[in-house]
Amino acid sequence: MIRHFLPVFALLLGSSFLLFAGGINGLILPVRGSAEGFSAFSLGLLGTGWAIGYMAGCVLTPRLVANVGHVRAFGAMAAIAAVSMLGSAIILTPWAWIALRGVCGFCFAGAAMIVESWLSDQAAPDQRGRIFGVYTMVNLGAVTAGQMTLTLGDTSGFLFFAVGAIFYCLALVPTALSSSSNPAPLVAARLDMKALWRNSPVAVFAVFWVGVSNSAFGTLAPVYAERTGLVLAAIAFFTSLPILAGALAQIPVGILSDRMDRRKVLVGIALAALIADALFITLAPEGRIPNFVLAAILGGSIFAMYPVIVAHANDHAAPGTSIQISGGLLLLYGAGGIIGPLMAGWAMTAFADRALFMVTAGAHVLVIVYTLWRISRREAVDDADKTAFQAAPGGRSSTPQTAALGASDAEVQAEADTAANL
Known part of the structure; x- marks a missing residue:
């Protein structure tokens, strides 16, 4: 080994x-x-x-x-x-x-x-x-x-x-x-909105708003923690704990999403994130333990959404296109990442530090509502046609090359053959 x-x-x-x-x-x-x-x-x-x-x-x-x-x-x-x-x-x-x-x-x-x-x-x-x-x-x-x-x-x-x-x-x-x-040559990221939308509207819509939510929290969580009165060691733990929780959550989330409609799994974890958002807003927790518990719940939810979305999109992908679809979704996630910290920073300055979670809550509500609507409009993919769920780093640390590294050699070759025929 x-x-x-x-x-x-x-x-x-x-x-x-x-x-x-x-x-x-x-x-x-x-x-x-x-x-x-x-x-x-x-x-x-x-x-x-x-x-x-x-x-x-x-x-x-x-x-x-x-x-x-x-x-x-x-x-x-x-x-x-x-x-x-x-x-x-x-x-x-x-x-x-x-x-x-x-x-x-x-x-x-x-x-x-x-x-x-x-x-x-x-x-x-x-x-x-x-x-x-x-x-x-x-x-x-x-x-x-x-x-x-x-x-x-x-x-x-x-x-x-x-x-x-x-x-x-x-x-x-x-x-x-x-x-x-x-x-090997690097994978080029291309954003083909029409192709991505035809492949999976849920993935396109959700990945953008998850980018808004995750980037807002990832950027401004230390600011929130500092202004809540946490000391430096607690601030560092407050920002690290959600990442660790998100990584651990991908194991049960991945197993569950391989056995049922991934869109329902996405709704479930978005709902868990929304509950954490609401508790941050309404309880205004003080001290380390309440903030750590809510941060773990929020992180375990928001950092498990991205791989579920990518897996759902790949379930609908034509042969030889999965890596490019993953790269396109990453760019949409990044577009959300541009807007999220901007919105949350403005809200925290104009209102209160807890406004950070109003921004993330709004993003999670939109993901839940739209995904539920799409569930009513489109049948789920048969289990036999699903691609295997693959745990992945959060979108902020993923690149188009990450998808190629995680793919099998057959998938990489199929992608290369498809690109050569374009």
């Missing part, structure tokens, strides 16, 4: 460095920005900037890699991501941070795609699923570790910006030393 992972160990290590730095970067900015007196609206724009940069990275990276090669493109992106993080420590203004966060999002998406391309190229056909599972777990652990690292020092200084930049640079090493000279 271990020998199968030796060829990809260095790449998994590089990915863990990248996600560790991303965990630090994603938490230090809202925590430090709140301490500097930045408004919730400007901190929400950090998430908007990240989403714009991330989407651009998913779209443009394949062309860049085709021009300059994997190693050079990855080196440039890791270096620029490190520079953008150091720049945030030097220029303490919201508008500079928003622009730098967008640059970092672009570089982060591109770097992740290149690592995933290398992993996909080196994975043996019979080990692809296991390697994808290990890759997902490594990334989850790295993000969580990066966030929890902030509890070990003072966030008011330069330290954590420097540590994050160091790990962005360390992510360079495995690809620079890789013996793989010709990794």
